[in-house]
Amino acid sequence: MTALITEKQGAGKAEPESRILLHATAEDHHVARMAAVALGLTILEGAIPSPLPGVKPGLANIVTLIVLARYGWRTAVWVSLLRVFAGSLLFGNFLTPGFFLGLSGAVLSLLTLALTHYLPSRWFGPVTQSVCAAFAHIAGQMAVVYLWLIPHAGIVYLIPVFAAAALVFGTVNGLIAARFMDNEKTTTYPQITRITQIKSD
Amino acid sequence: MQYVKAGDWWVLLVASVCLVIFTLKVWGGERAEKAVIRSGGHIFLETSLSINQQIEVPGPLGLSLIVIENRKVRIAKDPSPRQYCVRKGWLQQAGEIALCLPNQVSVELVGSYKRYDSLNY
Numbered sequence: 001m002t003a004l005i006t007e008k009q010g011a012g013k014a015e016p017e018s019r020i021l022l023h024a025t026a027e028d029h030h031v032a033r034m035a036a037v038a039l040g041l042t043i044l045e046g047a048i049p050s051p052l053p054g055v056k057p058g059l060a061n062i063v064t065l066i067v068l069a070r071y072g073w074r075t076a077v078w079v080s081l082l083r084v085f086a087g088s089l090l091f092g093n094f095l096t097p098g099f100f101l102g103l104s105g106a107v108l109s110l111l112t113l114a115l116t117h118y119l120p121s122r123w124f125g126p127v128t129q130s131v132c133a134a135f136a137h138i139a140g141q142m143a144v145v146y147l148w149l150i151p152h153a154g155i156v157y158l159i160p161v162f163a164a165a166a167l168v169f170g171t172v173n174g175l176i177a178a179r180f181m182d183n184e185k186t187t188t189y190p191q192i193t194r195i196t197q198i199k200s201d
Numbered sequence: 202m203q204y205v206k207a208g209d210w211w212v213l214l215v216a217s218v219c220l221v222i223f224t225l226k227v228w229g230g231e232r233a234e235k236a237v238i239r240s241g242g243h244i245f246l247e248t249s250l251s252i253n254q255q256i257e258v259p260g261p262l263g264l265s266l267i268v269i270e271n272r273k274v275r276i277a278k279d280p281s282p283r284q285y286c287v288r289k290g291w292l293q294q295a296g297e298i299a300l301c302l303p304n305q306v307s308v309e310l311v312g313s314y315k316r317y318d319s320l321n322y
Contacts, residue, residue, distance in 0.1 A: 123208035131216055160224035167216050178204035 031075060035082035038063040042087045052158075054101070054141065055165045058173060060087075061109070061133060065126050065177035070184075073114050080106050097149055101141045108140030109133040126181065130174030134166035231295040233310035236274045238267060241305045250274065250310075260304035267308050280304055 038060040045059050060083050068076040084106045088094040116129045142162070145155055205213075238246045240258050248254070250272045258265045263280035273291040279301045286301040286308075295312030 119208070123206055124212070125204060125206045125209050127205050127209040128212045131212055135216070156227055160220070160227055163220050163223065167213075167220055171213060174209075175204050182204065 027075075030071075031078045031082065034063055034067050034075075034079045035086065038079060038083040039087055039090065042083060043090065046091070052161060054162065057169045058134065058137065061130065061137075062173050062177045062180070064109075064113075064133075065130055065174065066180055068113055068117065068129070069126065069177075069181055073110075073117055076113065077110050080110055097144075100148070101144055104140035104144045105137035106140075108136040108143075112136035125174070126177040127171055127174035130177060131167060131170035134170030134173070135163065138162040138166045231312040233272070233293060233295040233297070234313050235311055236267075236269060237309045237311055239307045239309070245306075258306050260301070260306045262304045265301055265304055265306040267306075274308055274310060275299070276301060276306070276308060279306070 041059040041063065045057050048057065050056055061080075063083075064076050064080045067079045081103075084099075084102050085094070088096075088099040088102065091098075093099050110133075112132050112135075113129055116124070116132050119128065138159075142155065142159060146152075233250060235247055235249050237244060238248070238256065238258055240260055245258055246256060248256070248269065250269060253270050254268075255277075256267045256269070258267060260280070264278075265276055265280070265286075266278035268275055268277045273293045275291045276286045276289070276299050279287050281301045281303040283303075286299040286306070289299040292299060292308070292310050295310050298307060298309040300307045
């Protein structure tokens with residue numbers, strides 16, 4: 001309480017030196033907004049019952065795909081990783097095996113998207129990116145499962161199930177993302193202006 | 202379908218083919234090469250599956266009849282009371298096994314190499 005008062009008094013005269021100000025740029029706000037949409041989709045699909053742990057539609061990746069197409073790979077990395085971290089905090093599984101499974105999948109997906117981003121867009125659309133990212137996702141997860149959780153060759157028998165799910169959900173997510181992008185060609189969407197210099201007033 | 206471009210179709214096709222091949226390889230199991238017949242804990246006979254034959258194996262309760270036909274094997278007749286090994290039916294993949302415990306007779310299919318599992322370590 002006293003600390004608060006002294007700070008108020010100090011603030012009356014001049015800017016207190018101990019205060020930390022985070023300048024959030026327009027881009028930061030936008031990344032946060034997109035990550036929030038992705039989070040909403042993650043929670044939504046948490047309500048869908050899954051036949052096997054780990055088989056999920058991955059609806060949040062639709063957001064990642066759209067962000068990748070519109071704002072580039074760096075922004076997609078921000079949105080995707082923010083979603084993984086904030087999602088784990090919401091679900092209460094931060095730093096649990098489930099969190100590391102999601103993180104490894106997301107990281108490998110993003111690395112794959114960095115490569116598929118360079119495919120000629122005349123021939124390859126969001127469906128290709130989505131399917132490749134989905135396969136990379138299960139590859140990352142299976143790597144963590146094998147190297148850390150279940151170091152047994154028996155998990156290879158599960159790969160067909162996960163791969164089939166990746167193919168189906170990857171295609172569906174890619175189609176949804178393509179549809180959204182198609183809609184947005186006619187509508188306007190917020191432009192990001194990169195602020196490279198932080199105002200220091 | 203205007204959202205799927207030509208390259209996308211190819212990616213989907215290649216992914217599907219890879220998935221089918223991989224699934225068959227993983228779940229298909231290994232081709233069985235020979236049958237190992239045990240009686241009383243000792244190997245009674247190891248025989249190739251390419252020869253159709255009927256083998257009578259003696260046990261404490263009597264004779265078990267093992268039939269090999271078309272690279273498949275089954276226990277056709279057995280004196281055990283519950284007939285579990287007879288009801289197991291035809292075995293055709295490496296690693297499959299039929300056990301007649303009361304008569305101490307078993308038949309196991311093995312591939313070109315022996316795989317490790319929790320029973321054989």
